[in-house]
Amino acid sequence: MEDTHQTAGGAAGRIVPALTRVEQVMQAVRERIAARALAAGARVPSIRAMSEQMGVSKSTVVEAYERLVAEGALAARRGSGFFVAGQGAALARGKIGMVGMSGMSTMPGPKIDRAIDPLWLTRQSLETDARALRPGCGWLPAAWLPQEAVRRALRAIARDPRAQLTDYATPLGLPALRQQLAWRLGQHGIEAAPEQIVLTDGGSQALDILCRFLLEPGDTVVVDDPCYFNFQALLGVHRVQVVSVPYTPTGPDLAAFERVLATHRPRLYVTNSAIHNPTGATLAPAIAHRLLKLAEEHDLLIVEDDIFADFETDPAPRLAAFDGLARVVTIGSFSKTMTAAARCGYIAARADWIEPLVDLKLAVSFGNGELAADLVQRLLVDGTYRRYLDGLRAQLADAMGETLRRLASAGLTAWTRPQAGMLLWAQLPGGLDAAQVAREALAHGVVLAPGNVFSVTRNAASFLRFNVSQCNRPKVYETLQRAMERAATPA
Amino acid sequence: MEDTHQTAGGAAGRIVPALTRVEQVMQAVRERIAARALAAGARVPSIRAMSEQMGVSKSTVVEAYERLVAEGALAARRGSGFFVAGQGAALARGKIGMVGMSGMSTMPGPKIDRAIDPLWLTRQSLETDARALRPGCGWLPAAWLPQEAVRRALRAIARDPRAQLTDYATPLGLPALRQQLAWRLGQHGIEAAPEQIVLTDGGSQALDILCRFLLEPGDTVVVDDPCYFNFQALLGVHRVQVVSVPYTPTGPDLAAFERVLATHRPRLYVTNSAIHNPTGATLAPAIAHRLLKLAEEHDLLIVEDDIFADFETDPAPRLAAFDGLARVVTIGSFSKTMTAAARCGYIAARADWIEPLVDLKLAVSFGNGELAADLVQRLLVDGTYRRYLDGLRAQLADAMGETLRRLASAGLTAWTRPQAGMLLWAQLPGGLDAAQVAREALAHGVVLAPGNVFSVTRNAASFLRFNVSQCNRPKVYETLQRAMERAATPA
Numbered sequence: 006m007e008d009t010h011q012t013a014g015g016a017a018g019r020i021v022p023a024l025t026r027v028e029q030v031m032q033a034v035r036e037r038i039a040a041r042a043l044a045a046g047a048r049v050p051s052i053r054a055m056s057e058q059m060g061v062s063k064s065t066v067v068e069a070y071e072r073l074v075a076e077g078a079l080a081a082r083r084g085s086g087f088f089v090a091g092q093g094a095a096l097a098r099g100k101i102g103m104v105g106m107s108g109m110s111t112m113p114g115p116k117i118d119r120a121i122d123p124l125w126l127t128r129q130s131l132e133t134d135a136r137a138l139r140p141g142c143g144w145l146p147a148a149w150l151p152q153e154a155v156r157r158a159l160r161a162i163a164r165d166p167r168a169q170l171t172d173y174a175t176p177l178g179l180p181a182l183r184q185q186l187a188w189r190l191g192q193h194g195i196e197a198a199p200e201q202i203v204l205t206d207g208g209s210q211a212l213d214i215l216c217r218f219l220l221e222p223g224d225t226v227v228v229d230d231p232c233y234f235n236f237q238a239l240l241g242v243h244r245v246q247v248v249s250v251p252y253t254p255t256g257p258d259l260a261a262f263e264r265v266l267a268t269h270r271p272r273l274y275v276t277n278s279a280i281h282n283p284t285g286a287t288l289a290p291a292i293a294h295r296l297l298k299l300a301e302e303h304d305l306l307i308v309e310d311d312i313f314a315d316f317e318t319d320p321a322p323r324l325a326a327f328d329g330l331a332r333v334v335t336i337g338s339f340s341k342t343m344t345a346a347a348r349c350g351y352i353a354a355r356a357d358w359i360e361p362l363v364d365l366k367l368a369v370s371f372g373n374g375e376l377a378a379d380l381v382q383r384l385l386v387d388g389t390y391r392r393y394l395d396g397l398r399a400q401l402a403d404a405m406g407e408t409l410r411r412l413a414s415a416g417l418t419a420w421t422r423p424q425a426g427m428l429l430w431a432q433l434p435g436g437l438d439a440a441q442v443a444r445e446a447l448a449h450g451v452v453l454a455p456g457n458v459f460s461v462t463r464n465a466a467s468f469l470r471f472n473v474s475q476c477n478r479p480k481v482y483e484t485l486q487r488a489m490e491r492a493a494t495p496a
Numbered sequence: 497m498e499d500t501h502q503t504a505g506g507a508a509g510r511i512v513p514a515l516t517r518v519e520q521v522m523q524a525v526r527e528r529i530a531a532r533a534l535a536a537g538a539r540v541p542s543i544r545a546m547s548e549q550m551g552v553s554k555s556t557v558v559e560a561y562e563r564l565v566a567e568g569a570l571a572a573r574r575g576s577g578f579f580v581a582g583q584g585a586a587l588a589r590g591k592i593g594m595v596g597m598s599g600m601s602t603m604p605g606p607k608i609d610r611a612i613d614p615l616w617l618t619r620q621s622l623e624t625d626a627r628a629l630r631p632g633c634g635w636l637p638a639a640w641l642p643q644e645a646v647r648r649a650l651r652a653i654a655r656d657p658r659a660q661l662t663d664y665a666t667p668l669g670l671p672a673l674r675q676q677l678a679w680r681l682g683q684h685g686i687e688a689a690p691e692q693i694v695l696t697d698g699g700s701q702a703l704d705i706l707c708r709f710l711l712e713p714g715d716t717v718v719v720d721d722p723c724y725f726n727f728q729a730l731l732g733v734h735r736v737q738v739v740s741v742p743y744t745p746t747g748p749d750l751a752a753f754e755r756v757l758a759t760h761r762p763r764l765y766v767t768n769s770a771i772h773n774p775t776g777a778t779l780a781p782a783i784a785h786r787l788l789k790l791a792e793e794h795d796l797l798i799v800e801d802d803i804f805a806d807f808e809t810d811p812a813p814r815l816a817a818f819d820g821l822a823r824v825v826t827i828g829s830f831s832k833t834m835t836a837a838a839r840c841g842y843i844a845a846r847a848d849w850i851e852p853l854v855d856l857k858l859a860v861s862f863g864n865g866e867l868a869a870d871l872v873q874r875l876l877v878d879g880t881y882r883r884y885l886d887g888l889r890a891q892l893a894d895a896m897g898e899t900l901r902r903l904a905s906a907g908l909t910a911w912t913r914p915q916a917g918m919l920l921w922a923q924l925p926g927g928l929d930a931a932q933v934a935r936e937a938l939a940h941g942v943v944l945a946p947g948n949v950f951s952v953t954r955n956a957a958s959f960l961r962f963n964v965s966q967c968n969r970p971k972v973y974e975t976l977q978r979a980m981e982r983a984a985t986p987a
Contacts, residue, residue: 052851052852052855053852061712062711062712063852063856064709067848124855124859128667131664131667131863144663144664147662147663150662152662156654156659156661157654159651159653160650160651162650163647163650163651169837170643170646170647170650171641171643171836172638172641173831174622174837176618176619206701206839206865207861209859209860210697210860213861217733220553221552235859238858239860242859242860306555340664340862343662344867345662345663345664345862346660346661346662346665346865346866346867346870347865348697357558357562357572360543360577361544361555361558364615364729365554367619368700368729369700369701370697370698370700371698371700371831371836372622372836373839374697374837374839374868375836375837376835376838376868376871377838377865379837380867
């Protein structure tokens with residue numbers, strides 16, 4: 006900080022007054038309205054989309070929109086954002102198509118607006134009321150999770166006089182859990198000492214800390230197409246260029262990968278190990294090997310998110326195992342297979358990266374929650390979790406078979422038959438638009454996951470991601486059928 | 497992300513290959529060695545300091561140092577970083593003074609290196625073994641925290657059939673806790689609806705999310721001099737210019753503040769409300785009022801960290817109360833007064849900022865831990881916490897009086913007498929160097945907090961921050977005395 010401070014004076018000239026940034030955004034919106042790119046009643050781009058488009062902070066966009074409302078150019082509707090003001094705006098709203106680059110439709114109402122925005126599905130899955138069905142949701146229903154085991158572990162912590170109930174965790178996190186994780190990673194061929202493992206408050210925080218360590222704004226990052234939608238949202242926060250490589254049933258398309266490496270010189274590749282989100286595919290050993298060779302040739306770093314490890318029946322290869330944690334970092338969490346109410350994730354990385362990673366973790370969070378780590382550790386050691394997983398895998402295999410059958414009879418085609426896990430990537434018939442089908446279904450209380458939420462290139466418009474653990478109710482298929490019919494009939 | 501993707505191709509030319517960045521760092525180190533700025537045995541700047549100095553990622557610095565080790569230019573010592581290789585390096589090490597801008601001494605050993613680095617104290621407080629005494633630590637001893645109340649709340653959660661033990665939290669976080677917080681903020685005159693409150697995994701994450709929302713790299717941020725040391729570490733992660741304004745016993749020096757506003761046009765001011773860290777001072781109403789007028793005139797945003805609210809006996813004014821959450825954001829957490837093992841904090845902000853703040857929170861963490869929020873909520877409602885606080889305040893008042901007496905007889909001068917809380921800012925006699933005294937004390941198992949850890953301008957070399965709840969053992973004062981004597985005698 007000291008040198009930063011010393012240069013602060015010199016930096017003053019470089020700083021554009023906030024007022025000007027605000028006015029730049031106001032002007033951009035006025036111009037779009039003047040050019041009819043935004044008609045009366047049209048939703049203006051979301052705060053986030055506009056701040057990305059203009060390269061300004063979100064608060065600057067908020068201030069600009071607020072001033073435009075004060076001017077009467079825009080109208081704000083609580084919960085559903087900002088619209089172009091004007092006669093019959095409310096009536097016109099329904100008739101206008103997609104607006105700007107924000108990937109948002111202009112249909113009214115807070116819940117249906119986000120369409121294929123990466124955060125749309127997050128909000129839908131987390132917000133929609135309890136009676137809604139969530140075949141598009143990315144996690145297990147509470148009833149499928151080890152509720153009673155978590156309850157017992159909490160009682161055990163409350164009873165344990167040695168339990169650490171009030172203090173901060175040590176910088177790396179609970180040693181007993183890091184030892185467990187080192188052993189578990191070893192089972193997947195990943196050699197990581199407990200001192201190479203840093204605990205975090207979940208897998209997203211693990212990736213966020215790694216991005217801060219590995220990336221500079223403007224760096225390029227490769228993701229799979231399709232990929233876990235929140236990779237896009239998180240990388241967007243880090244102001245990096247995101248490029249994508251088509252994913253195949255055995256891993257990324259290596260020819261396309263090599264082209265991207267040559268053209269964009271990416272710094273980092275972020276992917277899933279074990280079971281790929283959203284496709285449910287698994288990496289083939291030969292692809293893993295060739296991918297690592299390419300990474301070495303082009304000095305590419307890799308983060309593999311192992312969050313679905315415990316769903317696996319036949320373990321897939323881990324890039325970190327082949328690479329020995331040289332240029333590959335493994336992250337994981339127990340939010341999908343144990344509990345998301347106690348956030349606990351981890352980073353396993355090369356020894357000389359741990360110190361700066363811990364510095365970053367402490368600076369931005371002052372350490373992970375020890376209670377969550379203790380809870381996870383107790384479930385891992387007492388055998389309950391292992392027995393639970395055995396039952397869960399069988400349950401998921403049945404649900405996978407059943408969902409594949411029902412979707413086939415509904416006319417959808419599975420892109421691949423996943424070996425394990427809860428995710429299924431399926432294509433709609435007759436070029437139906439998944440975003441449209443998802444909007445129709447949502448209006449009837451069923452949350453679907455349209456393919457373009459997962460696609461950086463937006464080339465998965467006819468795909469849906471299903472979670473087989475959330476697909477056991479007939480209403481899912483009835484609603485899907487009706488939504489497909491409505492999407493098929495021109496408005 | 498879509499537009500980001502579309503511009504990715506165009507960006508390829510802008511991207512500097514990682515290899516070149518690595519070589520730039522290697523060259524900078526070689527030049528310093530050649531210029532004798534780094535002598536044999538000298539510690540090279542820390543990974544973090546070097547990445548700030550060179551404006552490259554930390555992983556780039558690690559790679560550069562690793563290659564210099566391979567070349568034989570540097571030597572790596574596990575746990576204590578990188579040193580200039582050469583004859584008698586180990587012997588020479590002890591004799592060499594401060595190196596570069598990293599604020600690090602060159603004394604060997606992992607624990608004593610960080611000196612006045614903002615993260616030094618964090619590591620010391622979290623890492624040092626359980627037998628060490630921590631008068632410089634920023635939190636209460638476990639024995640002073642409501643262990644049994646936390647234990648009872650955990651049992652209650654484990655018993656409660658309606659307890660949410662496995663699901664993700666809703667985007668804003670547990671409604672019952674947000675209602676409690678709205679009521680508590682109201683007690684301090686801050687009008688915030690539950691919908692204006694976002695739960696986080698602790699206060700640091702709350703500030704981190706706000707920095708991402710409010711700041712662009714290169715923006716200028718004002719902090720107090722001295723200020724909570726982790727503000728410096730966290731703001732460093734956001735690549736902003738940090739400038740400071742002297743803090744007085746009644747708040748920031750407004751004349752200096754106005755000069756900083758005119759010169760540096762800062763976007764944001766980050767400070768503590770209620771009880772100031774590290775000085776224990778409280779803001780005077782007149783200062784608060786004039787500060788807000790200045791903020792309006794210069795379009796300055798303010799984050800006030802209310803983490804010590806519950807230590808207060810006579811509530812101090814809140815900037816957010818005067819301002820009505822227009823340009824002031826309040827953050828807080830229960831890590832200091834209830835438990836740090838279950839991380840739970842919050843942001844209270846203007847209504848139109850909540851949506852983008854929640855988007856950011858979901859993108860980087862996928863939501864806060866519901867179990868921690870439930871635990872805090874139960875302690876807030878059942879009255880245990882209120883009764884605990886009554887006892888704690890009395891206990892702290894006694895400890896404050898006793899610590900003031902003992903430090904006075906040790907020759908230290910209190911900068912101000914805090915109205916409440918655990919923090920005490922005191923000056924060493926005879927221009928003794930607090931960093932030196934802290935190093936001496938640490939070697940004897942006592943963690944002190946040297947003033948420059950808290951000072952952006954490093955102008956608090958003769959000050960120490962004491963935590964009166966950690967100062968009740970005679971060994972603290974005996975060790976302090978001996979350390980002062982050793983620091984007084986020239987080596």
